[in-house]
Amino acid sequence: MTASRVLRDDPQVLPATRERVRAAAAALGYRPNEVARSLRLGRGSGLVGLVVTNLANPFYSRLALGVDSVVVKDGLKTVIGNTGQDPHAERELVADLVARRVDGIIAVPAGADQRHLAAAAAEGVPVVLASRPPEGFAADCVLVDDFGGAHDATARLVRRGHRRIGFLGSPPAVHTGTERLRGYAAALSAAGLAVDDRLVRQGQTEPHEATRAAADLLALREPPTALFCSNNRNTIGAFRAIRALRSSGGPEVALAGFDDFELADALGLPLTLVAYDSDELGRAAARLLATRLNATGPGTATRGRPVPPPRQVVVPTSLVEYEGGR
Amino acid sequence: MTASRVLRDDPQVLPATRERVRAAAAALGYRPNEVARSLRLGRGSGLVGLVVTNLANPFYSRLALGVDSVVVKDGLKTVIGNTGQDPHAERELVADLVARRVDGIIAVPAGADQRHLAAAAAEGVPVVLASRPPEGFAADCVLVDDFGGAHDATARLVRRGHRRIGFLGSPPAVHTGTERLRGYAAALSAAGLAVDDRLVRQGQTEPHEATRAAADLLALREPPTALFCSNNRNTIGAFRAIRALRSSGGPEVALAGFDDFELADALGLPLTLVAYDSDELGRAAARLLATRLNATGPGTATRGRPVPPPRQVVVPTSLVEYEGGR
């Protein structure tokens, strides 16, 4: 018992005793069992669950890093679950995190169905959404200015004289993709241009799929003179198609896309990118979670205390130009 | 009690009762508390700790993905801890993972001091090292063929006629860096060339540092005609220095490096890279851990049963050539 007090820095211990305990603990290499602690304390396990679709995508790894940097400061740890786009895996993962009594969940849901997250929230596990808004339940969330960023990038292409601008994006179920499509469409409308469905290709998740889709667009009878891509996977894929076209003597095609990425300056092609701080996205999500944990007390369902209303943070975007000169 | 049995799929339950329990559980949205389970079972927490220095480096995120893909199949989860090169943070992290009773730890230690990992292993938590061999204690490990890969890449530069080849690498404390330096040196020796210390720069961790170091080498009175870099951060940094030199009318400098990376084919510069399957590195590490968990039983210190000897897996490398044509 006294040992327990010492190791928790309870002041109610005689300094001499404390030292003896400390010495003994050190000698034995003793560390308290965190599993037993969290069981007794009734709080969560001191873990924050992070649910992403693909850690290999730098967007998600930066996000994870941002989350972890804040989470660690609160003495918690991050459990990363990778779902690989599989909705079933995501459901299982979330349920398991809840069973493990994580203190909170930060998720970038893959699809539109968020009932599993709603269930987690209902069981008293605070949920923060990153990059997608909550659907059908209340939760904090951190968004990127998808609409604005896409709008600005597209508008810039228009201002440079492009009238036929293709769109490459993720599957329609992904919120960011559709928001960015909206931004693209709005910029066209504002310029008095119609959205030509034949120039819109949604559904590419990996660069090679995007290369294929871009090549399709560029092979049309009336091909676009510029492409706007809704994420880094599509931009990289489209880049390869454009480069191939150019090296086979075809016309220059302008390229713009959402997400900045490493080596974007080195591709030998002018490139307009919508940049934002993806670490900050993670940090902001973790901060929202921390606030909520402080407000409601970790682990327990809201016990009487007033629940703060859901908050939403929007991370701003900016346009970056890469000259592509060599 | 009966409920407990049902939810554990214990066959000793009347089918009718089982259904009633299942129905009740579903109705209540009941899920067993994993924290309590692991406390009672005495096993670990069903978590595998992964310790890396920088998740934003694609090498580590791929590794993490590989680890997770295998770990999940065994019904476990991965806790990722990012240490940001800080040895102190790494010590704390490992101690904390042990206190959380993770079933095992997979680590890519940042420095040469591995006493914290040895301590974890001594407490009965199986440790698997990735990309560095254990120092001063027994543990399974997965290595890349650092020496061979570096040797082959350097030899190829030599065969192309280069006689002054610079080396850019990580701090000397990093095992891979020194092994790769050895491979570089061996290839030079084999060709009758001496290692010129003025052409060796160790210590760069981030691309911008590598750019600086490469620029230094290229500004020497007798500059190298080729550079070999011991990891992707250095290769990318060196690339920028070489590109800058070229665009200011300087000579062409050949570039080779360890680690393949996305867009390496798109840099407009010929590039020789040492490629290997970094997902496989993670998967292999996780498999080693799984084997050991099956052998010793999770959580408990080796209780009498014979402990299998440490195993070592080496992931092979291959050379990849990127033409860099535009």
Place this chain on the structure above:
DNA sequence: CTGTTAGCGCTTTCAT
């Protein structure tokens, strides 16, 4: 087949 007892390692409460 189902229920009772006991205890995993810790901490809160209540003595002393």
Place this chain on the structure above:
DNA sequence: ATGAAAGCGCTAACAG
């Protein structure tokens, strides 16, 4: 300032 008792949610071992 220290210790004894009880219990967090679960399950192994033993009844019934």
